Amino acid sequence: MNRRTFLRNTGFVAAGSLFVPAFMKPLEAMALDELSLYKNLVVIQLSGGNDGLNTVVPFGNDIYYQKRKSIAIKPDEVIKLNDMQGLNPNMAALQEIYDQGWMTIINEVGYPNPDRSHFRSMDIWQTGSDSNQFLSTGWIGRYLDSNCQTCKFPYTAIEVDDSLSLAMKGETKKGIALKDPAALFRNTNDPFFKAMLQNDKEHLDEDNLGYLYKTMIETSSSASYIQNTSKIYQSKSTYPNSGFANQLKTVSKFISSGLKTRVYYVSLSGFDTHVNQVGQQGNLLKQYSEGMAAFLKDLKTNNKLDDTLVITFSEFGRRVEQNASNGTDHGTANNMFIFGGKLKKQGIFNAAPNLSDLDTGDLKYQLDFRQVYGTILDKWLDVNNADILNKKFNTLDFI
């Protein structure tokens, strides 16, 4: 075999020798307390603007039924959580999770002067900026930049996807995107790739070429570390057959095999339901809930649920009133979900959306999404949230 395989068929044929940098000790060699330091955060992005009001349904509020004549979820179909709110029936898989106390719902999360463009609002959520501010780094990226005790490795943040989201990009450090650890491992062990990395000392400058080589080296060592640490692990749990559940299965594999990664990022898209929303959103919520339920139970079985915090957000909610096409248009504040084995406040965190006090037909936000980020940064990732979010945000007591 020679390096030409890479070039002939975009090869990436597995190379024989494994490359394990010395600084990576096998799992068993790590002290137990060192391992237990590793609390994980999993961020799940619902792209397209999920309709929060048909996700956590305010069935106790007549206004909901008045505004949504053809798409409201009927009271007897709602999975009731209290007298006011309940889950969409497609989320039945999460009922058990909720009953176990592993789920918190935060209502009406948003930010001042909300933007209704998908791109801009997603940008705001991913960078943690104000709505009139443009940041070129993401909030998790800046957490990586902070160079804290537990975020030094290039594999500190992993996005299970083909490309890396802005949320994961810092000024000097970036997360790593991979869908399949074995494939990345093969690619970085391709003879051509390895040949490029030989005698690379002269490139380790601060300039752009140095940066390219540094990225290659980090990719290569991360790929080896991730593959070698996780390849032995076999999940005993069954997951539903969907792309989303597969991504969560990969995350679970990484967490359960003891990867020293702190942040995972997964997306599920398709929530832009302007037309005939009920069926489309129902399918997606079903995929989401069944995937999540399997994931959380898997973590529980592996004793990792207490060390894991999962959050779910979407770039905005939808307008309170439905449109003429049995769908909903872009809105503002939305609910967020928090999952974990050690939630301080379980169930519904704050008051249900106020449907009678709207801002030109849109929900007003009760909590800034950066308060949620700030809480996680302070209490879960052990950094000062002001250093990451550029100003201090008051924390909440869900963890």
Next chain:
Amino acid sequence: MSAKDNFLKVKHLYNRAGFGVSYTDLQKLSKKRLDKVVDNLLKDSQKDDPINLVNDFESKRQLLVQAGLYAKKDLTDDEKKMRQQIIREQNEVSRDLNIAFITKMINTDAPLREKMTLFWHGHFACRSNNPFFAQQLNNIQRKNALGSFKTLLVEVSKSPAMLQYLNNQQNRKGKPNENFARELMELFTLGRGNYSEQDIKESARAFTGWMYDKDGSFIFRENLHDTGTKTFFGKIGNFEGENIIDIILEKPETAQFIAWKVYKFFVNDSPNEAHVKELATHFYNSKYDIASMMKKMFTSDWFYSPENVGTKIKSPAEFLVGLSREFYVTYNKPQVLIQLQSSLGQYLFNPPNVAGWPGGQSWIDSSSLMLRMRIPSLVLNDGEIDFSGKADPEDEAVIALSRTATTKANANMKPKSYVNASVDWPKFLNTLPKGLTPLALTEFLLQPKLNDKITTMVSDNKGLRSTAVEITSMPEYQLC
């Protein structure tokens, strides 16, 4: 100056000012004096050749139908279908427009004009769902790419795409919307810190009534315009939009900000303050003549100094266009160009926000670099693609539906796709002088200086074609 020196300088010039140069052209140009080559480059780019892909008549018809449907409260099923149909068509034409722009960059014989258009495309960053508006703005940026910055700024400010994107349609007397006024100063002219919140408020009033009509043409609606007195940068008057733009251009900070961005795009990610100042002064004194600033830059010694050669990370557009141009690539399924742009993080016509693409090292992360190193073999050797970019929200609903269907049918089957490009190897090889060694080809294709490792890797005499694929797969090829 030695012939070799001039060869390298001209090559650098064409890499930065255009999208590379063929060996044959390079040999010819290298025989001329550098200032003559710069003149030549400007002369070649005099012609403005707009994109005329989007059908004007059909777009106006669609706009009228959309406006009619928007005004109605309850739509019949047929009307809903009609609205959906228009959105579908617009999305399709938007994709075609993207391909038209990148194809134009690949095939152009006015490289500097297209490169400048790409620069303004990122500077006046804008998204529009309406491909007619998007094409109009792109053509404004192309037409004025090397002309007067003032004309460019005024025409961009009056384009329906920008009026819509920055909410000037909602900017009216008594109810000002400040979005346009803010970005005009923060991102398009002065830069942050060179104006006050009060300047934004007052200038927003001056732009009230700047709108577009049902036909998609600019219209000044006097009845929505605030005719009151405004105080802007200490000047008091009954200002209108053009007056505000004039006052902004009187401030040298505007020339400084544009020169700084031009320098970052064409010269170095870390600007040299003295060089930027030189450029800004020239730009200001030339009354914002863009061609004159570009000539000044390309004829400055510092443009060719070692810290500025082979040290910039190519943007995804520069990378894709350069590769395709170099090897005379034809994309049989041009949609793949959109997939590649999206996966590499620069989906043209879809900037992340009005600030445009941040550029520099932010282009590179582990996955984008791995992909960049694979693309040459995918394109040149027709490899199989096993990645998918993140979906655009507008396409997501459709994708989600199809994904559910395919997932059910065939959970573990990955859809296979190929780049499906044709490379004109004979044409490429014909541009090379007879007997060119693999090492000389490497020196031609790479902008950074060669080191021992690369010299060793390419010295095993494997033929020019294989060498070319190998070189373009190297990290060094990411730099220009």
